[in-house]
Amino acid sequence: MKKQADPIREQRELMRLDREARRPKGAFYLMFVMVVLTIVYIVDEITSNMNSAMQPYALFDLFNISSRSVNAPEYKAAINTVAPWSVASNLFLIITPFYKALSDRFGRRLFLMINTVGMGVGMLIVMTSHSTVQYILGMLAMMFFTPNDMQVLYIMETAPKEKRATYSFVAKGIALISVSLIGVLSRVFLKEDVPSSWRTVYLIPVIVAIAIGALSFLFVRETPVFVEQRRAFLSLTPEERRERAIEDKKNGTAEEGGVFRAIKFIFVNRQLRWILIAGFLFFATTFYTSYYATVLEGAMTTELVSVTLIIYPLVNGAVTIVSGFFSDKLGRKKTCLILGGLALVGLLMFVLACRLGWGPVAAGIAYGCSIGGLWSMSDTLILTMPAESSPSGMRASVMGTISVMIGAGMFVGQALFIVLQNFVSMDLLFMFICVPFMALSLLVLMLKVKETKNVDLDSITADTYK
Numbered sequence: 341m342k343k344q345a346d347p348i349r350e351q352r353e354l355m356r357l358d359r360e361a362r363r364p365k366g367a368f369y370l371m372f373v374m375v376v377l378t379i380v381y382i383v384d385e386i387t388s389n390m391n392s393a394m395q396p397y398a399l400f401d402l403f404n405i406s407s408r409s410v411n412a413p414e415y416k417a418a419i420n421t422v423a424p425w426s427v428a429s430n431l432f433l434i435i436t437p438f439y440k441a442l443s444d445r446f447g448r449r450l451f452l453m454i455n456t457v458g459m460g461v462g463m464l465i466v467m468t469s470h471s472t473v474q475y476i477l478g479m480l481a482m483m484f485f486t487p488n489d490m491q492v493l494y495i496m497e498t499a500p501k502e503k504r505a506t507y508s509f510v511a512k513g514i515a516l517i518s519v520s521l522i523g524v525l526s527r528v529f530l531k532e533d534v535p536s537s538w539r540t541v542y543l544i545p546v547i548v549a550i551a552i553g554a555l556s557f558l559f560v561r562e563t564p565v566f567v568e569q570r571r572a573f574l575s576l577t578p579e580e581r582r583e584r585a586i587e588d589k590k591n592g593t594a595e596e597g598g599v600f601r602a603i604k605f606i607f608v609n610r611q612l613r614w615i616l617i618a619g620f621l622f623f624a625t626t627f628y629t630s631y632y633a634t635v636l637e638g639a640m641t642t643e644l645v646s647v648t649l650i651i652y653p654l655v656n657g658a659v660t661i662v663s664g665f666f667s668d669k670l671g672r673k674k675t676c677l678i679l680g681g682l683a684l685v686g687l688l689m690f691v692l693a694c695r696l697g698w699g700p701v702a703a704g705i706a707y708g709c710s711i712g713g714l715w716s717m718s719d720t721l722i723l724t725m726p727a728e729s730s731p732s733g734m735r736a737s738v739m740g741t742i743s744v745m746i747g748a749g750m751f752v753g754q755a756l757f758i759v760l761q762n763f764v765s766m767d768l769l770f771m772f773i774c775v776p777f778m779a780l781s782l783l784v785l786m787l788k789v790k791e792t793k794n795v796d797l798d799s800i801t802a803d804t805y806k
Contacts, residue, residue, distance in 0.1 A: 354574040361567050373498055373560055374507060380456050380491040380556065381515035383549045386522060387459040388486045390545065391466065391479055392630050393522050393649055395422075396637040397530065397538035398466070402475055408532070410638040416762055419634075423761075425476045426630060427754040429483040434744065440488055448497065448566050451490050453557035458485040460549025467542035497563035509664055517657035523649030532642045602741035611729045612738065614788035616745055619721045621781035622680065623749030625774040626718075627757050628687065629711055635767045636703065639694035647700035648707070655708025656715075663716040671793035672725050676785055679717035684778045686710030691767045721785075722746055728792035731800050753777065 366372075391398075399418040400408050409415065443451040462485060465478030492508060499507040522541070529540040576584070606612045636645045659682070667675045686709035693703040722743045730738040756773050764772070 350574050354571060357562075357567050357571045357574070360562055361564075361571065363561070365561075369561075370498070370500075374495070374511070376552065376556055376560055377491045377495050377498075378511045378514055379548070379552050380452065381511045382518040382521075383456060383459055383545065383552060384486055384489065384491060385515040385519050386545050387463060387482050387549070389519050389522060389653075390463060390542065391482060393526070393633050394538050394541060395631070396634050397535075397642075398475065401535040401538060402469065402472055410634045411765070415634075419761060420758065421472060422476065422479075423754065423758045425480065426483070427751060427758070429480055432484050432487065435484075436487055436744075440490075443490065443493070443566075444569075447562050447570075448490065448494050449557060449560060449562045451488075452494055452560065453553050455485050455488050455490045456553030456556060457550055458553075460546050460553060463542050463546045463549065467539045467546060494560075494563055497565035509661070513657050513661045516660055517654055519653035519656070520650045523646050523651070523653075526646040526649055527643065530642055530646065602738045603745075605730075606738060606742055606745070609729070611790055612726060612742065614784060615721065615725055615729065616742055618781045618784040618789060619718075619742070619746035620749040620752075621777050621784065622718065622721065623746050624753035624756075624777045625683075625781075626714065626750055627753040628770045628774055629714070631757075631766055632690070632707055635691075635694050635770070636700075638766075639697070639703070640700060644700040648704040651701060651704025652708035652711070655705050656712040659709060659712025660716050663712070667720060667724070667793075671791050672720055672728070673785065673789060673791045673793075676717045676720050676725075677782055679713040679720070680778060680782045680785070682713030683710050683717065684713075684775060684782075686713060687770055687774055687778075691770055694767055725789070725792050728795045729800070 396410055396415075399405065399415060399422065403414060403418040403421075405412055405414045405418065407414070440451075459482060462478050462481030462483075465481060466475055467478075469475040469478055491511075495508045495511060525541045525544060529537055529543075531537040573581075606616055633645065633649075636648055640648075659679075663675060663679055666678065670678075686706050689706035690703055690710055692698070693706050723739065726739050726742045753773060757769055760769055760773075
């Protein structure tokens with residue numbers, strides 16, 4: 341039985357939101373909040389990349405691998421222990437939509453704080469781990485909080501309407517470039533002769549994450565969009581709410597039943613079906629972003645690895661920024677083909693740079709180009725093209741559902757990698773698994789998916805792309 345709303349509690353909430361809406365904002369509030377949100381974005385990107393960068397050193401320490409060789413049988417056994425949990429973390433994709441939906445009820449401000457502090461706590465658990473279980477728990481905590489991107493939603497709902505994309509674009513570019521700080525911290529703190537020195541690399545990010553999360557709750561105000569939407573909802577009578585729920589369910593926009601309607605629509609709609617297939621194949625290649633540091637450690641010294649960790653985020657950020665301009669200029673499909681090709685070629689060059697001893701600069705540039713193309717194409721394929729291929733009444737449900745279905749491609753790539761890494765070196769697996777999947781994905785995209793640039797979102801129907 342559905343729980344009835346408490347009218348007294350709702351009235352108090354409405355009064356609080358009314359006061360919030362009337363509160364004047366200072367002249368520099370927008371600048372202040374954008375600085376805070378950009379720092380949160382930096383924390384998010386560093387958290388997303390930290391475990392991958394520190395993986396070999398953490399495993400050397402936790403599994404007592406005295407040889408400090410990524411080719412040692414003990415290291416492969418350690419990967420066999422940790423990697424399956426990375427695969428299992430993909431199940432968070434199922435929970436994420438429901439977790440994010442809570443911010444529609446309790447507000448963006450609370451979940452901005454929870455998400456940011458959560459990332460810091462996850463890194464703290466990893467940093468202080470002296471057992472495999474604690475390390476895995478910390479790793480899972482980090483993997484749960486990083487995909488939610490609450491700061492992106494906050495930027496979109498706080499920035500001026502005409503500058504939303506620009507503000508979000510700039511914040512993301514700065515955050516990606518700031519990942520080079522992992523390399524800087526590695527050069528300062530990481531010592532080959534001190535097995536536990538990898539822990540201190542986490543220290544500053546942990547402090548910043550927890551501090552900025554707490555400060556965001558104290559000094560950042562609720563987003564204007566949430567305040568207005570929540571006030572509007574609380575102002576409705578019970579009868580008006582029932583009528584809205586019936587209309588939402590009829591249009592497929594209600595939370596209840598929306599996912600199942602979206603699944604059916606994705607499979608019967610030719611355009612969305614091929615986007616799903618192309619995205620699924622492409623996402624099967626993303627596993628290499630979790631093991632690049634192991635390949636680097638097997639090819640060069642720890643000090644040189646740190647140089648690569650400084651360079652690749654700079655290239656990644658540049659590729660990401662440029663890709664935004666290309667998408668509007670050339671179209672989604674052509675841009676995806678360019679970015680996917682860049683990801684493929686960059687990966688090949690990265691493997692060759694490590695195998696042939698081209699040095700940390702070449703390796704960093706190649707890897708930065710590869711993941712810049714990889715994630716920029718992924719954003720377009722998972723978010724932009726499905727949104728521009730779905731009718732308005734189904735758009736939200738389709739976007740949330742297809743991202744989970746495409747993300748399931750990670751299971752395929754991760755499973756193949758975990759099994760085959762016991763028999764084949766990691767860098768060769770990058771080529772043997774990723775290159776065919778990337779090439780096949782691009783072929784499907786080129787032959788089967790139609791361009792969505794400049795489409796009128798309000799006029800899309802189920803027959804638009806037939």
